[in-house]
Amino acid sequence: MEGIEEILGRHPFFAGFAAEHGRLVAGCARNQRFAAGEYLFREGDPADAFFLIRHGRVALELVEPGRPPVAFATLGEGEIVGASWLLPPYRWRFAARAVELTRAIGIDAACLRGKCEADHHLGYEMMKRFLPILVERLQATRLQILDVYGKR
Amino acid sequence: MPVALADPFLPQPYRVERRRRELAGTVTLELAPLAGACPAFAPGQFNMLYAFGVGEAAISLSGDPASRATFVHTVRHVGAVSGALAGLEPGATVGVRGPFGRGWPLAAAEGADVLVVAGGLGLAPLRPAIYAILARRERYGRVVILVGSRSPAEILYRRELERWRQRSDLEVRVTVDHADAGWRGHVGVVPALIPRADFDPQDTLALVCGPEVMMRFAANALLAAGIKAGRIHLSLERNMKCAIGLCGHCQFGPSFVCKDGPVMSLERIAEILAVPEI
Ligand SMILES: Cc1cc2nc3c(=O)[nH]c(=O)nc-3n(C[C@H](O)[C@H](O)[C@H](O)COP(=O)(O)OP(=O)(O)OC[C@H]3O[C@@H](n4cnc5c(N)ncnc54)[C@H](O)[C@@H]3O)c2cc1C
Numbered sequence: 001m002e003g004i005e006e007i008l009g010r011h012p013f014f015a016g017f018a019a020e021h022g023r024l025v026a027g028c029a030r031n032q033r034f035a036a037g038e039y040l041f042r043e044g045d046p047a048d049a050f051f052l053i054r055h056g057r058v059a060l061e062l063v064e065p066g067r068p069p070v071a072f073a074t075l076g077e078g079e080i081v082g083a084s085w086l087l088p089p090y091r092w093r094f095a096a097r098a099v100e101l102t103r104a105i106g107i108d109a110a111c112l113r114g115k116c117e118a119d120h121h122l123g124y125e126m127m128k129r130f131l132p133i134l135v136e137r138l139q140a141t142r143l144q145i146l147d148v149y150g151k152r
Numbered sequence: 153m154p155v156a157l158a159d160p161f162l163p164q165p166y167r168v169e170r171r172r173r174e175l176a177g178t179v180t181l182e183l184a185p186l187a188g189a190c191p192a193f194a195p196g197q198f199n200m201l202y203a204f205g206v207g208e209a210a211i212s213l214s215g216d217p218a219s220r221a222t223f224v225h226t227v228r229h230v231g232a233v234s235g236a237l238a239g240l241e242p243g244a245t246v247g248v249r250g251p252f253g254r255g256w257p258l259a260a261a262e263g264a265d266v267l268v269v270a271g272g273l274g275l276a277p278l279r280p281a282i283y284a285i286l287a288r289r290e291r292y293g294r295v296v297i298l299v300g301s302r303s304p305a306e307i308l309y310r311r312e313l314e315r316w317r318q319r320s321d322l323e324v325r326v327t328v329d330h331a332d333a334g335w336r337g338h339v340g341v342v343p344a345l346i347p348r349a350d351f352d353p354q355d356t357l358a359l360v361c362g363p364e365v366m367m368r369f370a371a372n373a374l375l376a377a378g379i380k381a382g383r384i385h386l387s388l389e390r391n392m393k394c395a396i397g398l399c400g401h402c403q404f405g406p407s408f409v410c411k412d413g414p415v416m417s418l419e420r421i422a423e424i425l426a427v428p429e430i
């Protein structure tokens with residue numbers, strides 16, 4: 001069976017990552033499986049992990065009291081779920097639910113934060129990978145807020 | 153015999169043959185000329201539809217270019233004229249001028265991959281291009297259709313999209329801006345689907361239509377994916393009056409949308425569209 005380090009090495013998120021950094025991250029990683037409908041995490045929970053999706057689809061949801069949850073994004077193979085683990089207070093600002101059977105690599109946030117503090121090269125490589133994702137999602141959010149398909 | 157357009161200012165009378173409700177406020181009309189057959193049109197062209205006593209609006213052709221019996225138009229009620237058109241019942245008469253404008257450069261797509269990016273009602277002017285491509289499917293490489301909508305209930309031509317999705321020679325992805333748990337498809341904006349789609353950026357023609365902000369975001373995502381600006385084509389909307397390049401109503405920088413467009417390459421319009429990364 002393929003080890004976690006190899007799986008991480010092939011994941012687009014870690015393209016160009018140094019082998020030594022790959023090993024450090026793999027030390028914090030484990031394979032996880034979520035059935036359709038199962039939550040990876042819920043809003044307000046401690047953000048103690050993030051996920052690299054291997055297969056399947058995950059919906060990010062917000063809940064308004066008294067209403068069904070509203071999905072504002074879905075993520076699939078090769079994508080990353082969760083950035084709240086990067087910043088205090090390390091709590092999820094939304095929920096993530098598997099829409100279909102989803103296999104992911106879960107990365108323990110406290111473990112990785114510790115390693116990033118100890119090795120700033122690793123920390124910088126992680127930041128360089130997260131920042132473009134955050135910028136892209138910010139752009140998408142702007143377009144969503146404009147509600148361009150409505151009557152104007 | 154096609155009806156000859158002797159005077160491009162003179163609307164020809166057409167009869168509403170069929171009316172189909174697509175979405176709240178949006179209908180598809182099939183119009184047949186009172187005499188003769190419909191003139192031929194190219195995918196991406198539009199007609200000026202005249203609601204008698206109310207006014208005229210530019211409305212894209214959204215049907216199969218191979219069919220000459222009727223003109224098919226999908227109209228969304230946003231104001232007086234579009235509202236009057238959308239309210240027409242079978243049997244009613246409507247004035248038609250057209251077809252006008254430059255359509256999608258489908259000949260330039262032959263031998264290449266085709267990436268169709270549609271937002272909301274923007275799928276209407278792209279549908280004839282999809283029909284034309286499917287009629288000669290073997291002439292094109294991979295064909296990818298990306299569609300964005302506000303919510304699952306507002307997906308235009310949903311059944312047709314589902315049928316296309318069953319085909320093994322098409323990649324169809326539909327995304328909505330938001331959805332409840334009943335929706336099992338993509339959620340997110342349509343430009344976000346571009347990096348996930350399967351096409352060869354060196355040899356792809358992109359056809360884009362939707363609200364202008366959406367097209368701007370899509371154009372940036374297409375450039376980021378490696379498609380050259382000259383291979384990205386957008387269909388623009390500007391208010392029109394004459395539709396034949398005389399009145400200047402539809403001016404867009406140095407171009408007239410009615411005559412030089414509505415389909416224009418990003419290379420030509422990036423600056424005016426304010427797409428900076430070119
Ligand atoms: C080349 C071209 C092709 C077009 N194809 C189609 C088509 O296939 N189907 C279709 O329904 N429309 C299409 N349109 C748009 C259509 O021409 C306008 O919606 C129509 O002219 C509006 O006239 P109105 O009198 O109904 O509304 P107006 O009184 O002119 O406008 C009413 C309100 O609607 C807003 N509005 C106007 N146009 C739009 C729009 N396009 N989208 C959102 N809000 C708008 C205005 O800002 C205003 O607030 C096309 C336009 C062009 C230039």
Ligand code: FES
Nearest residue numbers: 393395399400410
């Ligand atoms: S509408 Fe008159 S010039 Fe284009």
